[in-house]
Amino acid sequence: MTITITAFEKSPDRGRGLARDMSVRWALEEAGLDYDVRLLSFGAMKEPPHLAHQPFGQIPTYAEGDLVLFESGAIVLHIAEHHGGLLPDDAKARARAITWMFAAVSTMEPPIVHRESAILTERDESWHEHRLPTLENRIRDRLDQLSHRLGGADWLDGAFSAGDLMMISVLRRLKSSALLDEYPNLSLYVARGEARPAFQRAFDAQLALFTAASAG
Numbered sequence: 001m002t003i004t005i006t007a008f009e010k011s012p013d014r015g016r017g018l019a020r021d022m023s024v025r026w027a028l029e030e031a032g033l034d035y036d037v038r039l040l041s042f043g044a045m046k047e048p049p050h051l052a053h054q055p056f057g058q059i060p061t062y063a064e065g066d067l068v069l070f071e072s073g074a075i076v077l078h079i080a081e082h083h084g085g086l087l088p089d090d091a092k093a094r095a096r097a098i099t100w101m102f103a104a105v106s107t108m109e110p111p112i113v114h115r116e117s118a119i120l121t122e123r124d125e126s127w128h129e130h131r132l133p134t135l136e137n138r139i140r141d142r143l144d145q146l147s148h149r150l151g152g153a154d155w156l157d158g159a160f161s162a163g164d165l166m167m168i169s170v171l172r173r174l175k176s177s178a179l180l181d182e183y184p185n186l187s188l189y190v191a192r193g194e195a196r197p198a199f200q201r202a203f204d205a206q207l208a209l210f211t212a213a214s215a216g
């Protein structure tokens with residue numbers, strides 16, 4: 001059955017692979033699945049046809065036959081549960097990998113997104129310069145804890161899993177700041193994920209679309 005995902009017609013990240021279709025593409029590549037991409041303008045994302053698929057007017061979505069999903073974490077979990085390579089067979093190890101997926105989106109991502117939003121929307125406010133260090137220290141608190149847990153391991157819990165895929169996708173959002181550089185083991189962890197051939201294929205595919213959109 002054909003898989004179709006949605007992505008930005010022209011990503012505001014300028015092809016850096018930070019939009020959340022990237023984690024879905026990466027999972028599809030790890031699972032060896034072909035997929036089509038439907039590109040959406042910001043306007044189309046807020047129109048009823050897309051809202052019927054994604055109630056918050058965002059990308060990505062995932063369609064496979066009559067199954068339509070939204071939320072990148074849920075989509076990656078669906079892919080991982082139905083195809084090999086992203087979740088361990090052992091039930092307890094599988095549960096732990098899924099726990100890391102939730103940790104990525106519900107514990108690590110919120111402070112990272114709060115900082116991004118503050119930079120995007122509050123930059124001109126008089127208090128912005130005072131608030132930013134507070135937001136960055138909240139991120140550091142989480143990075144400290146994650147760095148401590150990862151230690152010298154390659155991945156968070158044994159072999160590479162969807163938990164690492166989601167965690168690395170979230171940490172990549174920090175690459176334009178110096179925050180990740182403060183944690184050499186986390187920087188290496190992200191680089192290890194980015195070196196995977198499946199990541200490279202996913203990254204190149206989204207970059208090619210951005211380049212084509214910029215040329216057109």
Ligand SMILES: N[C@@H](CCC(=O)N[C@@H](CS)C(=O)NCC(=O)O)C(=O)O
Pocket residue numbers: 018019020021057058059060070071072073
């Ligand atoms: N929690 C959602 C977040 C989706 C999200 O924030 N998508 C962004 C692109 S990365 C978007 O569509 N932004 C445009 C908007 O919210 O209007 C997920 O992981 O899928």
